[in-house]
Each structure stands twice: as structure tokens, then as C-alpha cells.
Amino acid sequence: MTTPAEIKTALIGYGFSATTFHLPFILNLPPFRFTAVSTSKGEQVQQQYPEVEVYADAETLLTRCDADLVIITAPNEAHFALAKLALEQGKHVVLEKPFVTRVKQGEELIALAERQQRLLSIYHNRRWDGDFLTVQKLIADGRLGAVRYFESHFDRFRPEVRKRWRESDVEGGGILFDLGPHMLDQVLQLFGPPTAITAQVQTLRPKAEVDDFFHLTLHYPDHLAVLRSSPFCAAPNLRFEVQGEAGSFIKHGLDPQEDRLKSGVFPQSTDWAQEVPEQYGQLHTADGVSTVSTETGGYQRYYHQLAGAILDGGDVPVSAEQALWNIRLIHMARQSAATGKTIPVYSGE
Numbered sequence: 486m487t488t489p490a491e492i493k494t495a496l497i498g499y500g501f502s503a504t505t506f507h508l509p510f511i512l513n514l515p516p517f518r519f520t521a522v523s524t525s526k527g528e529q530v531q532q533q534y535p536e537v538e539v540y541a542d543a544e545t546l547l548t549r550c551d552a553d554l555v556i557i558t559a560p561n562e563a564h565f566a567l568a569k570l571a572l573e574q575g576k577h578v579v580l581e582k583p584f585v586t587r588v589k590q591g592e593e594l595i596a597l598a599e600r601q602q603r604l605l606s607i608y609h610n611r612r613w614d615g616d617f618l619t620v621q622k623l624i625a626d627g628r629l630g631a632v633r634y635f636e637s638h639f640d641r642f643r644p645e646v647r648k649r650w651r652e653s654d655v656e657g658g659g660i661l662f663d664l665g666p667h668m669l670d671q672v673l674q675l676f677g678p679p680t681a682i683t684a685q686v687q688t689l690r691p692k693a694e695v696d697d698f699f700h701l702t703l704h705y706p707d708h709l710a711v712l713r714s715s716p717f718c719a720a721p722n723l724r725f726e727v728q729g730e731a732g733s734f735i736k737h738g739l740d741p742q743e744d745r746l747k748s749g750v751f752p753q754s755t756d757w758a759q760e761v762p763e764q765y766g767q768l769h770t771a772d773g774v775s776t777v778s779t780e781t782g783g784y785q786r787y788y789h790q791l792a793g794a795i796l797d798g799g800d801v802p803v804s805a806e807q808a809l810w811n812i813r814l815i816h817m818a819r820q821s822a823a824t825g826k827t828i829p830v831y832s833g834e
Contacts (some may be wrong), residue, residue: 491516492795495552495576497543497567499524500813502558502581505746506610510788511556513751516796517788521550526652547571550746554795556608556679557581560650565590568605577604577644577795582666584808585619586657588816591809596660598805602727609670609792614740615760615782617671620725622780623734624675628768630731635710637672637725639664639739640718646692659695660714661686661818666811668712670803672703673810676710683827684818690716701818704827740782758782 494517496503503522504715511517519537523531523546527539540546543559547570554577555565565585572579584607585591598605611617623629646652651663681704689698702830703710727737742758750757760779768775793799812829821828 491518492554492777492792493518493520493552493792494554494556495521495523495550496556496558497523497546497559499526499530500558503556505743506784507556507558507579509746509751510785513753514785514788514792515613516792517545517554521552526690543567543571547574547576551647553577554579554791560655561586561662562564562655564657565594568594569597572601572603572605575601575603575759579791580605580607582607582609582670582808583657583662583815584666584805584812586662586751586812588809588812591805591812595809599795603702604791604801605805606794607803607805609667609803609808610784610787611671611720611740612674612803613665613782613786613794614742615736615758616724616740616766618782619631619766619777620734620781621675621729622784623727623768623777624729628732629727629729629734631707632676632729633708633727634726635672635675635708637668637710637712638718638723638724638728639668640712640713640715640722641820642719643697643716643728644690646690646697650692652695652697652832654694660716661685661699661815664714665699665701665815665818667714667810669701669716669811669814670808672710672712675702675808676703676708677785678706678814679710679830680811681827682814682821682827684821686819686822698821699818700812732768732770734766734768734777736779742782742784752783752785756781760783 494511511817521538523540523543530539556573558581566703568578573682635652683702685700686696687698688696697716721737727734765776768777790802794801817828
């Protein structure tokens with residue numbers, strides 16, 4: 486292993502997720518050092534990063550490289566096997582969401598990480614979206630009063646099916662496993678687990694192989710939370726609507742970090758993720774309407790906390806135990822959609 490001053494970091498996969506959501510932070514945030522990758526794009530990587538070791542497959546990387554930390558961005562169905570091998574090889578592991586595709590897999594990995602005394606964390610980066618941080622702060626500050634209704638959207642206008650594994654009939658495919666974990670993780674951060682869930686999970690587009698629409702209602706003792714994703718939303722995207730006894734907050738548009746990362750903006754300043762004022766949300770109360778400045782997000786906070794966990798024994802930014810709740814709720818949502826019934830929430834699959 487390495488000296489405490491650095492964290493040798495390997496990537497499993499070199500596609501959109503790896504190059505957009507992970508590599509910019511690994512390259513720009515000490516103490517991480519990009520040392521290895523498994524990819525079919527070896528020539529491209531060697532041209533850009535000649536010092537990085539390139540492996541043709543993930544299993545070879547995991548058994549041969551000396552990385553301290555492995556970030557797994559493989560397709561969902563491969564998460565369990567790759568994370569298990571990485572932990573068995575004594576490496577810390579970050580898994581892209583979703584954690585796993587089955588609850589028992591997650592439980593096995595959690596137990597293995599504990600035995601190996603290695604960190605296991607899931608990349609729920611949207612805990613650090615500016616719009617979500619704003620909702621979190623408004624609720625915590627009591628500006629909305631007691632929340633009675635919460636609505637979260639992650640709609641898109643994608644009427645045509647794309648040829649990619651996320652839209653294929655494979656284990657962990659479909660929009661519920663793609664966007665559902667982000668939205669469920671956020672609502673769990675705000676309110677904890679619900680008491681029951683009612684769900685519609687549909688395949689609406691012609692030629693679609695897997696679900697491309699969901700509408701989840703999470704039941705709490707004193708409020709409801711609704712999560713929705715549709716591929717047919719051509720209008721401006723409603724992101725959050727939160728209704729409380731003291732007022733309502735409405736926010737449109739998506740956090741700017743993904744678009745900025747895709748355009749090559751690196752997280753090299755504290756305000757790189759600040760939203761433009763035109764996108765700020767509105768707070769409606771009995772006294773009128775006011776604009777609420779969006780909190781400054783920052784996915785780099787995940788990596789700062791991860792470094793502290795690895796080097797100094799601090800808490801991981803997103804624990805596997807927390808992320809496993811998302812998988813439980815996804816399976817309960819599928820059960821609700823298949824039976825047309827409201828499903829009580831419990832701790833098993």
C-alpha cells in the first residue's frame with residue numbers, strides 16, 4: 486500500500502460515468518492519484534495519461550494492481566461481483582449507484598467490507614446538488630413549517646429509445662434503477678424510510694425493453710412524498726415542489742454540475758457549481774413570493790469526505806447501509822406496480 490499522503494485510485498470502466506463524475510475530481514483533488522484503469526479504450530487512455538496502468542478487464546486490474554481505492558462504474562449487473570472481488574483483494578471500494586441489484590447482495594458486501602476492514606461507499610453525488618441542499622436548508626430552518634407534501638421530478642424529453650445497456654432488458658436495467666436511487670436517496674436524507682410505498686412503473690415508449698417511467702408515492706405518518714420520472718417532458722423541468730404549513734417552495738431546472746463537467750469545467754474553485762440567479766427557486770408564503778438563492782453544491786465534498794475516511798478514519802460520505810435502503814424501496818416499488826397494491830415498508834427484500 487501507499488504512504489498516508491496519497492490514495493492510489495483505479496477506475497473500473499472509462500465511459501461517461503467515469504470520465505464525467507469521477508475522473509475530474511480524482512485529477513484535481515489531492516490526495517487522490519489516478520494510477521490504473523480497466524477499459525477497452527486503452528490507447529486513448531495511454532495517450533492522455535501515459536503514467537496510468539491500463540488493464541483489458543476488471544478482474545485482472547483487481548488482482549494485479551496496487552491501488553488503495555477502486556471506483557466501479559461498470560453496468561449495474563456487474564456491481565456485486567466486482568465489488569466482492571475488490572474487497573477480497575483488500576481494496577477500498579466506491580460503487581456507482583445503484584449499490585447492487587438485490588438486497589442480499591448488498592448485505593453480503595457490507596459484511597465482507599467489515600471483515601476486510603475496508604471502506605465501502607456508494608456514489609450518491611446528488612446529495613450535493615445545490616437545489617437539494619436548498620430544500621434541505623429550507624426545511625431545517627423551518628421556513629416551510631411542517632412539510633405535508635413533497636414532490637421531486639427528474640423528467641427528460643427522450644421519446645426515442647437509445648441503444649445502451651441502461652435501456653436494455655438486463656439485470657438492473659430501466660429508469661427506476663437509473664434515476665430512482667438518486668431520488669430515493671434524497672428523500673431518505675430528508676425524511677427517513679417511509680411506512681409504505683405505492684408505485685406505477687411503466688414501459689411507455691414504443692420499442693422500449695424496460696421501464697422508462699415511474700411515479701412513486703412514499704407514505705409517511707404526516708405527509709406524502711412523490712417521485713416521478715417521465716421520458717416525455719418537453720416543458721421546463723419541475724425539479725422540486727415542497728408544500729408546508731408555512732409556505733411552498735418551487736424549483737425548476739437541474740443542478741448545473743453535470744452539464745459543466747460534461748463541458749470540461751473542472752472543480753478547481755469553491756464556486757464552480759454555483760447556480761445562475763435565473764434558475765433560483767421561489768418561496769410562496771402568506772406574505773407573498775420571494776426568490777431563494779440556491780445553495781452552492783459541490784460533488785467534490787463527497788471526495789473530500791472520502792479522503793478523510795480512508796486516511797484519518799472518518800465517516801464515509803455515503804454508507805452502504807444507507808444506500809441499501811434505496812434497493813429495498815426499488816424492489817417494493819416493483820412489487821407495488823406489479824400488484825396494484827400499497828406495500829408496507831420493511832427492512833428485508
